Every structure is written in structure tokens, then in C-alpha cells.
Amino acid sequence: MKKNLMLLLIFTFCNQLAFSQKETTVLSIKKAENPIVINKNIYGHFAEHLGRCIYGGFFVGDTSKIPNTAGVRNDIIAALKELKIPNLRWPGGCFADTYHWKDGIGPKENRPTIVNQWWGGTTEDNSFGTHDFLNLCEVLGAEPYLAGNIGSGTVQELADWVQYVNFAGKSPMSDLRKKNGRNEPWKVKFWGVGNEAWGCGGNMTAEYYAGEYRKYATFMSDWENTGGITRIASGSNGADYNWTEVLMKNIPTNMIGGLGVHHYAVINWNKKGDAVDFSEDQYFETMKSALKMEELVTKHAAIMDKYDPAKKVTMAVDEWGGWYEVEKGTNPGFLYQQNTMRDAMIAGTTLNTFNNHADRVRMANLAQCVNVLQAVILTDEAKMILTPTYHVMKMYRVHQDAELLPVSFTSPMYTFEGKSLPAISASASKDKSGLVHISLVNVDSKKENTITIDLNELGLKNVTATILTSKKLQDYNSFEKPNAIEPKEFKGFKNAKGKLELTIPAFSVVVLEGK
Template structure:
């Protein structure tokens, strides 16, 4: 009986191993190539630049006397890199900084601008040499739309109304006269406006009911002075899973007064124990990716609440802060939030953007935090040197989805297992652009196992498939100032069309963009 029992256990174990091996091979994706109807807003690929650490000063802006090549003080190499990445909108000046920022301090002759203390980020003194004109002119150079975050924490209704008039009015009035006096004849016609930031925290520690009333008051006086009816007001939205906040805003703010409701979520292991950006193990990696994938749940649940009050989906969900957040690099100011960027961050970007794409009916803007030298930056600088991070390359690769038509997709994925926990290994989204070219973006978060995928392209007849891939051997791999091109996109050879199906093999920890014609 003991031998029989042992043999049974051996047979059962063998069966389980066989089934596990089979499961590891069973990834399937179905793309409905003729069923697309929702446009993926290009603004999902937007960015965020706060007066924080070296994002503005020492990042974007080096001053017009710098030996680093610049135009009006803004680095030429950063402008060129962001134009290549196709950055559709840029949020400024914060963040928490926004509700301490008084825009009049940053206009007029630079020598006459008052210095201020950045009370939120390091307590440093800055001279306001980078202000409204500098930012909006930089956005014109970038070919991007500005997204201005208004001060309702320490600022007045009149102050915000004057700012809107200053940058948007084309009629004769005190604010347009002041703008012309300061050197700008025509208005910039800024469309995107944040009505405060994180009102539940650094923006005033408000209750949702109180903020909803404050929003109504401020929004009332944010007239669109160009009379084109295009102003887009974004309400300060929920912190992660504060669903009551979203419910209160959707219930308490008339739909004709709000065009977007924000959401903030960072990929963090623990707030008080964030871990290193480069010195981490697989346990920390797993937890960080799990936090990133939680965006699916957050977007789904906040969208469901918005659907109750706005079934026509006229109000956008604007995820205007997202990304990985770790401890600062050794020897740097803890208030500057400067962190390195590894292939882990590329995976965070890949899976998060897939989530946003697949929820494009409601998610119509998102802003990665932040553009230069802060948090999950796409660019890092060290004096005259500049590097593009793995996150930059993912954003540039995924830009093919901007304003394309979302294709419905169903993913059946293997598990990436660590300990007793598991996550879906494969993430994907798909779109077809105006020229009829289909793009599929794929990510494999598993650091050990490649993933074989069979894609069924329902309704599609394709002749060619090409692609680009971003991957590396180790989770901690990164681009440095000594090795700036250690991680960069390469041609992808792991896809083939066979019998109307697409066979793909994804390397461990990889992000791939496929193009089908």
C-alpha cells in the first residue's frame, strides 16, 4: 500500500509539473481588428513638470547665460528629445507647489521678480526666473499644449481669474495690457486648467464637500476669454482608492462646470519604506509591479462611479500623476526626489499605458511624474550631460497609439508567480491608426520566463509584421551618464504571421511594439 501510495503521489506530481509546463506556454490574445470605435486620446501620453528639485531649474531651464546650448534658457537637447517622444501636454507648475505659487511673481523683468522659498520641496530659494511666459513659450517650442495648475490653496478667485485672462484674452483689458507690456502680443489660448491640486492633502486638507463648493466658485470665474468655448477645467481628484471623493465631486459639481476629474496613484511598496531605485530584489520588484497593476482596479472603480452621474462619459478621468516612487539617490537632497530609472520602470510604464489605452472611453489624459530629474523621469541631466531613461523609450515606442482607434482585446495570460502571490505575466493593448496600420503593445513582467503568445486577429488580413523591443538582462539595469545607451530599443524578431494568426515570443522583462500591415 505504501509503494502504491508513493507511486500515486509521484504520478500526481508529474501530472502537476506537466500541467504547469503547459500553462507556461498558454498565452492567448484575441484582437478584434474591425470592432474599434473609441479614440485613444493622445493626451494619455502627457507629462508633468513641477518646481521640484532639478526638474525646472537645472533641468529644463539653465538660463540664457549657460554654456549648455539653449534657447531663452531652455536646453535645446531636452526640447529635441521631447519632440521626438511626441509629448502632447505638459502640466505645470505643480503638484503641491501649485497651491503656493502666485503667477504674478513670475512675470515681468526677471531682475524685478521676487525670490520665494519652495516650502514643499527642500526649502530652497528660487528667483522666479522661470515663469508664465517662459513656460508657455517653451511649450510652443515643444509643440505641446500647456496644462496650468491653478492655486486655490493660498490664492484667491480673482488671482486665478486674472491668470486665465492674462494668458487667454485677446481683447483690451488690464490683464491683456499687462501681458503685452511684458512682451507677448497675442494670447497663448491655454485650454487645460487644473482647479487646485490634491485638495485632500497639500492643496488645503479639504473635505470633498468643501472642495466641491470651492471648485464651483473658482470655476465660475474662469471665463474663457477667447470665447471659443474650449477651456477644460480639471477638478482635483481622488488619492488612490478614495472613491467617496469621486462620488462627492460627481454628485456635487454640475457637469457644465467641469471637463475632467483627476486621480493620483504612484507605484510604491510602502510609503515609509519605498526602497532603492536600483538596489532592489525580486520581492521588491514584484510588489512594485503589483502596485502599478492596481491602476486597472482604480480606473475601473472610479470610472464606474463617474458612469452613474455621467453615462455619456462627457467628463474625462485625468490621471495627472502616476509612476514609480522610490528613495532618492544616495547623497542627493531628500526634498528633490531624484531617482534613477531601470528596466523595472520601463515595465511600469508599459503596463500602465496599456491600462490607460484599454480604458480610453473614460481616461482621456494622464501625466507621468515627472519629466526631468524627478521621480520616474524620462530624462536625467548632470550639468551638460543628458540621458534618456528606459521609461523615455517606452513612451516614445507607445506614441504610435496617440489618437489611434482602440481595438478591443482579450488577454489570457500565464501567471508570474513569486512566493504565494501571482500576477498576470502579459499585458497588452492594440489600436489602428488613420492610415490603417495596426499596432499592438505587449509587456512581459516575468523576470525569469519568456512568454509564447498566440494572437488571433479577428477580421484582420495582414501581410507583414515588424516590431521594436526594449529589454535587458537584469531588473536593475539602467542607463547612466557613463553608459547612456545601455538600454535602448532594438528591432524585434520574435513575431511571425502563420495561418492568419500571429505567433510572438516575449523575452523576460520586455516591452514590445508590433506593427502590422
């Protein structure tokens, strides 16, 4: 009896010991046989005339006491330059298909006002228009991405806009541009042909929109840019694969430079949940929605490959991010929400997905840049804060225009109430100077995870790391504590004989740099 009891105790102890030992994820990174470059435009942003994104966000006017350049806040300019933002999408969103660009040029006092019917029913005075936006992009060193109006506009209107901003010779529109103070064209490359044509852009069927796209694209001519302009079609709503099928089948590849995809991490469109006061169940469901991006990109890419095996057409995920209920006491139409470590998880995993699909995903735009949805910047009059999402984008900027290094691993699982998700997300690249960067995310809400990487495969010896984490998932940067969450040096790893072992804390983002 005593012998059996002793054996039972030993067996129980061994089981507990095995259970307590850390599960190790082996991450393999190899050089690609046919290298692919991670297009910097994956790290693009989005500025819509919505809530306080433009007015009270970017634009305060040149008479404001807040330091500005031509009415745009200097602190926002500096922050976005630090991110090295490659492109900026404007003026929408849903607003794009109600926007008539000629309302936003010429003397500001002569510009007509309109009602922003989509976002809060506010009066739009058009004081921030084409010149303001394109000059801002020049200051930022970012490519402008203009979304054209095909919902309530005309072919002539969009064709005139292209001529106004791009044509250097003598023409009615270039003469008008010069009259308004700009001699040289801006040479805008990226043009959206409508926005969400399946919804707020006109509630069109895929077949009808394909015909409209072909018509508009035909008259969007440009001889000034090398290689011409890149026309980007209004793409699918999430998993609407038929939309992608119809457009790729009916639009010749020589007429289309990019095809959009929109996907937001949302718990439930009818009950989105609070941006800060959320439960673990809500966190799990948000991450489930965010991680669906992998499936969406893979399946849309497979359809595009069928019609475009040479991968000439870019997949442009030109709206993505987390979407919650607005902050209490704010205008429901302004979509202002706080930004927590949950948003850092969304940003890190999504960008890893885009990096790993860089053969097809060559543009993306986080929604949105300032004061709207998953913003990188929040403002309160003269105050400004950088969100956890901003810090992830800054940590990941090292991947821009770097060579993709394929990663392979079997992720441990994040489990909650019988449901499971992959806990680890990763991507890697090698920049032009030879530095290797590995970005890792652990979405598990409670458990740290151990990862080993064979550095000898890439000939790496010296490694440093940066981490973004906090005590609680619900933590955020406030105007009272603007630096509560910010990147710090990470030392939770050891390098022994070319084998790197690191323990990444729960809900953390880590970027390794090796040479």
C-alpha cells in the same frame, strides 16, 4: 514490479514534459462596434518646480554654455519633440498651491524670491515663469496644462491669470501681457483648479472642495478658445472613491471638464525601497501597486458614469509613476531617483490600462519629466540621458489619437512566494494610415511567455516588432553608459497562415506593427 516501475517512469516523464511545455496565451483583437479614439493627451507629462526638474533640468538660463533656446536646453526640447508629447502640466503639484503667477512675469531682475516650502526649502527666484513655460510649450507643440492656486491664492488671482494668457482684446491683464512682450494670447485650454486639495492643496474635505471648485470655476471665464477652457478638478488620492462621488454629485457637469486621479506605484510610503538595489519581493510589490491602476480607473469610472453617463467629463490621471527613496547623497526633497527596467514595466502596463479605458481616461501626466521621480530624462550638468521609461513612451507614441482595438485574453500568472499577478498586459490600436499596433508587456521577473494572435481577424499579413529589454531588472542607463538600454528590432516571432506566435522574454516590452 519492473512493469510498475516502468509505468511510473513513463508517467513521471510525461508530467515533466507537460510541465516544460510553454503555456500559450491566446490574444484576440477585434474591431470595435463603436470605435473609441485613444486621446493623445493620455501621453502627457508633468514639470513641477521641484528639485532639478525646472532649474538644472529644463532651464539653464540664456547665458549658459549648454545649447539652449531662451534658457531651455535644446537637447531636452529635441528629446521631447521626438516623444510627440501632447501636453505638459506646470507649475505643480504641491508647488502650485503656493505659486503666485504675477511673481514670475516682467523683468527677471525685478521678480521677488520665495522659499519652496514643499520641496527642500530652497530659494525660488521665479526666473522661469508664465512666459517661459508657455513659450516652451509652443516650441514643443504641446498643450500647456496650468495648475491654478486655490490653496493660498484667490479667485481674483486665478481669474486674472486666465485673462492674462487667453484674452486678445483690451483689458488690464492683456495690456500687462503686452507690456511684458507678448501681443497674442497663448489660448491655454487646460486648467487645473488646485492640486491635491485633500492634502498639500489645503487638507480640505471633499464637500468643502466641491464648493471651492464651483466658486473658482465660475470666475474662470474665457471667450477666446473654441469650446471654452477645460477646468480640471483636483481628484482623489488613489482609492478614495468617496471623493469622486462627492465631486460628481455636487458639481454640475457643465462646470467641470475633467476630474483628476493620482496614484503612485509605491511599496510602502514609510519605506519605499531603493530605485536600483531592489529585491524580487520589492519588484513584485511595486508591480502589484502599479497594476492596481486597472482597479482604480474601473471603479472611479463607474462612479463617474452614474452622474455622467454621456462621459463628457474626462478622467485625468494627472500624476502617476513609480516612487522610491532618493539616490544616496542627494537632497531628500528633490526626489531624484534612477530609472530601471522596473520602471519600463510600470510605464508599459499603465499606458496599456489607459489605452483600454480610453472612453473615460482622456488625459494623464507621468510624474515627472526631468530629474524627478519616474523621469524620462536625467541630466548632470551638460550631460543628458534617456531612461527606459522614455523609450517605452516613444515606442507607445503610435497609439496617440489612434482607434482603440479591444483585446481579450486570459493572462498567465507571475508567481512569487505563493503570491500571483497577471504576467501579460496588452493594448492595441489602428492609426489613421491603417497601421495596427499591439503593445505587450511581460512583467514576469524570470519566465518568458508565449502569445498567439490571429492576424486574419484584422486582415494583417506583414508584421514587424520592437523590443525593450535587458539582462537584469535592475539595469539602467547611466551617464557613463547612456545607451545600455534602448529599443531594438525584435524577431522572436513567427507568422504561419495568419497565426502569429511570439515568445516575449521576461520583463520586456514589445510593440508590434502590422499592415
